Amino acid sequence: MLQQTPVNRVIPRLAEWLERWPTPGDLAAVPPGEAVRAWATLGYPRRALWLHSAAVEITQRHGGVVPSDIDELLALSGIGDYTARAVAAFAYGLRHPVVDTNTRRVIARAVAGQAEPAPPSRTRDLDAMGALLPLPRGDAAIFNAGMMELGAVVCTAKNPRCGDCPIQSSCAWRLAGYPAYSGPRKAVQKKFEGSDRQVRGLIMAELRATHHPVTDAEITGLWPDPAQRDRALAELRATHHPVTDAEITGLWPDPAQRDRALAGLLADGLAVATGPGRYTLPHE
């Protein structure tokens, strides 16, 4: 749940989730669509599918007990370098470097003296954090958590609170005079409005809300949101005179976009076809 999702948004959903499915076996016993439905609006619904798969794998391969071995964790669906080491370090107290986006930023600033970290690099990131990790196992777990917390609360991406930082006196970035970032620009993310991702989200919301197969016609009716279309039309009228047919048509979805979004969801297993033009959440 925490992958690319703010902690404060996860906490209440996690509480509900663990009340309903306290163990991997409990989650593995329900259809994957139930996990996707309970995931609700957390975003990236593939993670719900992967979490369910991981629960099945843990039940089948590990007797229902979450493994503590890094390689066994990495072999689980949806578990990558960050999550595997977070489980080993925080749940089992083992001495492994845990590197998330916060840790990467703190190391870039406090150690390397740069405003922003270079793009993530598995080997380099784990080596850098491994070199900082205290030797005692208990201390290593606390240090991992402390680096993440420092980055999340003080050494933030925007407007870092350097005056409140507990390690300001030894921060390489501060000692260097806060030099500006000079590395490669991060890729600008595409606009969400009108994107395939938005259409996927609308389709998923419909699949979660209905307990009967959703039809092609219903999906086609989902986009664009009338209010959104009206805002776009009003904006168009305010800036252009007169509005052309082509501009108005541009406010409606490309029919191919609905097909792309739906095909993607089917390919990801987030939706399944139960008949010609009828779709539901996955039931096995």
Add this chain to the structure above:
DNA sequence: AAGTCGTGGAC
């Protein structure tokens, strides 16, 4: 290995 994948708060 660069693209893709949701959602919503902050500024």
Add this chain to the structure above:
DNA sequence: TGTCCAAGACT
């Protein structure tokens, strides 16, 4: 307002 970005993983 639009832009950034948030405990990443997968292909």
